[in-house]
Amino acid sequence: MKRIGLLTSGGDCPGLNACIRAVVRTASYYGLETVGFIRGFKGLVDNDFKILDYKSVAGILQRGGTVLLTAREPRFKDYQYRKKAYENIKKLGIDALFVIGGNGSFQGAYLLQKEFGLNVIGIPKTIDNDIFGTEYSIGFDTAVNNAMEAIDKIKDTTMSHERVFIVEVMGRDSGFIALEVGLATGAEITLIPEYPLPLHIVEEKILKAKSMGKGFAIIVVAEGVASAKELAEILTQRLKDKDIGEIRYQVLGYIQRGGSPTAYDRIMASKFGVFAVEKYVAGEKNFMVAFENGSVVLKPLEVSFGKIRVPNIKEYEINNILSL
Ligand code: ATP
Numbered sequence: 209m210k211r212i213g214l215l216t217s218g219g220d221c222p223g224l225n226a227c228i229r230a231v232v233r234t235a236s237y238y239g240l241e242t243v244g245f246i247r248g249f250k251g252l253v254d255n256d257f258k259i260l261d262y263k264s265v266a267g268i269l270q271r272g273g274t275v276l277l278t279a280r281e282p283r284f285k286d287y288q289y290r291k292k293a294y295e296n297i298k299k300l301g302i303d304a305l306f307v308i309g310g311n312g313s314f315q316g317a318y319l320l321q322k323e324f325g326l327n328v329i330g331i332p333k334t335i336d337n338d339i340f341g342t343e344y345s346i347g348f349d350t351a352v353n354n355a356m357e358a359i360d361k362i363k364d365t366t367m368s369h370e371r372v373f374i375v376e377v378m379g380r381d382s383g384f385i386a387l388e389v390g391l392a393t394g395a396e397i398t399l400i401p402e403y404p405l406p407l408h409i410v411e412e413k414i415l416k417a418k419s420m421g422k423g424f425a426i427i428v429v430a431e432g433v434a435s436a437k438e439l440a441e442i443l444t445q446r447l448k449d450k451d452i453g454e455i456r457y458q459v460l461g462y463i464q465r466g467g468s469p470t471a472y473d474r475i476m477a478s479k480f481g482v483f484a485v486e487k488y489v490a491g492e493k494n495f496m497v498a499f500e501n502g503s504v505v506l507k508p509l510e511v512s513f514g515k516i517r518v519p520n521i522k523e524y525e526i527n528n529i530l531s532l
Pocket residue numbers: 217218219220249279280281282283284285286309310311312313314315316317319333334335
């Protein structure tokens with residue numbers, strides 16, 4: 209029986225299990241056996257794996273995290289460890305490696321292709337949704353919904369106490385989460401790394417909200433722009449004579465990354481997994497799964513290298529029009 213390898217690599221996110229299930233079940237449907245490596249590339253190097261059959265992925269579709277575990281594996285940047293990984297792959301009789309990961313993981317996989325001729329297939333995941341070449345990456349929708357639910361709750365307090373509240377969401381280099389969460393929660397101000405807003409404009413917007421009789425304001429800030437704590441301190445200080453009161457803040461952190469995936473993430477993860485295996489069965493080699501104009505498509509892995517996706521300015525403008 210032909211064998212494929214499968215691993216999850218980089219940061220975890222909701223929807224990984226749905227994708228693992230989809231790959232394993234599609235493989236099984238086409239008469240392939242799946243070898244699941246534990247802790248991403250670390251499992252490849254250490255030959256740590258388990259055979260995944262149709263039944264072994266039952267009951268995981270709705271669970272966050274990854275049953276294969278995930279890790280960062282710095283040794284994979286070193287040729288001798290990639291060689292060791294490849295030898296393990298060959299010994300197991302694996303014909304192609306499926307990597308559910310982000311940009312970095314795709315680069316690791318690409319090196320296995322370049323150096324040893326292994327057929328590698330990337331399936332994009334990251335809550336940041338910033339992988340270049342695909343309009344969707346597994347995990348984003350759940351992260352946005354998690355953040356939205358948290359902000360809805362914070363908004364109750366913000367409105368009742370007529371406060372300015374800063375909420376920091378994930379996104380070190382990317383503003384997609386902040387942008388969509390800002391829209392979904394009706395945030396008065398949204399701050400993202402791609403379109404910097406000077407501090408005096410933030411102040412003006414807070415004062416405008418107040419002058420319009422809106423007793424409260426929610427500011428959603430992507431972590432890559434500023435820390436919510438520092439921003440709250442600076443703005444409290446700068447607006448101390450304006451009767452704004454103490455500006456509170458909340459860092460949402462890891463709650464955005466966990467929990468049961470949304471229906472959208474389950475469906476996208478399932479579609480990506482089925483597509484990846486079906487293209488492999490059809491003879492395609494060395495590609496990444498991508499989402500483009502409403503369809504799941506195939507692209508060379510290298511498309512995602514060296515660039516990150518940036519939000520459309522139009523979407524940012526919608527936020528501005530609706531916010532105040
Ligand atoms: P995310 O950033 O969303 O968590 P990612 O896949 O981009 O996902 P990284 O931490 O960048 O996460 O990479 C995951 C793993 O991929 C690394 O720990 C390493 O094992 C491997 N990797 C990353 N970049 C390279 C590279 N240039 N060469 C070889 N391996 C790499």
